[in-house]
Amino acid sequence: QQPAPKLFGGLSSNSEGPVNVEADALDVVEQDGQRISTFSGNVTVTRGDTVLKAGKIVIYSTGDAKPAADAATGDAKPAEANAAAAPAVPGGGDFSRIVASGKVYINSKDQTATGDEGSVDLKTRLITLTGNVTLSQGKNVITGQQLVYDMNTGRARIEQAAGNRIRGVFTPGSGSGR
Amino acid sequence: MASVSDRVADSGAHRFVGERRAGVEERYRAARRHSTFVRLLKVMLPAAGLVGTAVFVAYAYLLPGLPNGISVDSYDVRSDAIVMENPKVSGFQSGGRSYSLHAARAIQSLKDTKLVTLEELSATVGLGGDGQAMITAQRGIYNGNQQTLDLRDSVTLETTMGYSGKASAVMIDLRGGGASTNSPVELRSSDGVLHAKRMVVAEGGQRIRFTNGVKMSFVLPDDPGTSVAAPAVRE
Numbered sequence: 001q002q003p004a005p006k007l008f009g010g011l012s013s014n015s016e017g018p019v020n021v022e023a024d025a026l027d028v029v030e031q032d033g034q035r036i037s038t039f040s041g042n043v044t045v046t047r048g049d050t051v052l053k054a055g056k057i058v059i060y061s062t063g064d065a066k067p068a069a070d071a072a073t074g075d076a077k078p079a080e081a082n083a084a085a086a087p088a089v090p091g092g093g094d095f096s097r098i099v100a101s102g103k104v105y106i107n108s109k110d111q112t113a114t115g116d117e118g119s120v121d122l123k124t125r126l127i128t129l130t131g132n133v134t135l136s137q138g139k140n141v142i143t144g145q146q147l148v149y150d151m152n153t154g155r156a157r158i159e160q161a162a163g164n165r166i167r168g169v170f171t172p173g174s175g176s177g178r
Numbered sequence: 179m180a181s182v183s184d185r186v187a188d189s190g191a192h193r194f195v196g197e198r199r200a201g202v203e204e205r206y207r208a209a210r211r212h213s214t215f216v217r218l219l220k221v222m223l224p225a226a227g228l229v230g231t232a233v234f235v236a237y238a239y240l241l242p243g244l245p246n247g248i249s250v251d252s253y254d255v256r257s258d259a260i261v262m263e264n265p266k267v268s269g270f271q272s273g274g275r276s277y278s279l280h281a282a283r284a285i286q287s288l289k290d291t292k293l294v295t296l297e298e299l300s301a302t303v304g305l306g307g308d309g310q311a312m313i314t315a316q317r318g319i320y321n322g323n324q325q326t327l328d329l330r331d332s333v334t335l336e337t338t339m340g341y342s343g344k345a346s347a348v349m350i351d352l353r354g355g356g357a358s359t360n361s362p363v364e365l366r367s368s369d370g371v372l373h374a375k376r377m378v379v380a381e382g383g384q385r386i387r388f389t390n391g392v393k394m395s396f397v398l399p400d401d402p403g404t405s406v407a408a409p410a411v412r413e
Contacts, residue, residue: 018370018395018396019395019396019397020393020394020395021392021394021395021396022391022392022393022394023392024389024390024391024392025387025388025389025390026372026374026387026388026392026394027385027386027387027388028385028386028387028388029384029385030383030384030385039392
């Protein structure tokens with residue numbers, strides 16, 4: 001069990017501050033009540049001092065946000081509660097899952113994690129990194145096959161594929177607990 | 179022998195010789211018929227002009243998508259265009275989504291009657307589902323052939339789905355219910371704002387694609403469970 005709350009805490013929804021996303025393209029599709037927003041091309045997500053980079057990030061949000069009727073200025077229209085929240089801006093919906101792929105990199109101050117793929121499940125509040133996972137803090141580095149960070153407990157668990165050993169490099173004098 | 183008409187001129191209007199009398203009367207009747215015809219033409223031509231204009235205005239308006247409602251406060255026909263004050267047009271796109279269009283002025287060129295330049299216009303376009311988009315622009319070009327509306331000079335967008343937008347120019351496909359812009363666009367919702375260089379709205383708003391660079395900032399729905407030991411599943 002490796003406590004790494006800072007690294008992932010930044011991205012979880014319970015820390016404040018807007019989320020900023022930059023990418024080459026964004027494709028928003030409404031499919032049976034769910035909105036799928038796919039950012040592609042040099043995707044960078046920042047929140048506070050946490051940065052997430054990936055080749056592609058897909059955000060699944062259910063459209064059951066608050067009825068948009070109040071947001072519409074024109075009052076002439078009947079204020080029907082419209083299930084589809086702002087299709088273009090995923091922020092308007094209720095996030096269920098975020099999947100990042102194409103070399104995922106997460107950094108928060110001196111903690112960095114990388115992996116081939118990452119996913120954030122806001123229902124179970126678990127962040128999972130898989131494939132060539134490395135977790136480093138300062139000079140300490142741990143590698144493994146999968147890292148699971150539990151936003152509830154603030155604990156991260158590194159798992160290694162069967163047969164491989166977890167490799168950790170710890171440099172005395174740069175303890176992570178400080 | 180001089181022709182009969184010279185003879186008549188020489189001998190004044192009164193003395194007709196028997197066998198020439200029928201010829202003269204014949205020509206008189208012919209002349210009168212001619213002038214009647216001319217008089218008729220004089221009346222017919224303007225009438226034809228008016229009728230023609232009315233027909234072609236109807237043709238120009240009725241044909242593009244057979245809008246079911248057209249109203250114009252006044253219109254005057256100039257040599258190169260028809261200027262309509264306060265025109266309103268409404269109709270249905272494919273899939274039954276309605277559209278309605280209102281402008282301060284519409285100028286329909288006579289060279290190509292399918293092109294109408296609209297000034298200070300506002301359009302309501304049905305989107306997929308029961309959503310609706312209200313769009314305004316300083317200028318727009320309505321193309322009856324392609325059923326498109328090319329909006330220019332500060333376009334604003336409001337929708338019943340909780341987001342609004344701004345762009346410098348947007349091309350709207352009234353038949354397919356789509357829209358596209360190849361200049362920067364900003365979309366805003368209660369929780370976030372998005373800037374993109376290009377946007378294509380397809381399938382009546384069910385699919386939106388932003389390209390050439392996208393920036394977005396939004397606030398995550400505040401999470402009731404702030405403390406770490408929050409219940410895992412939110413009600």
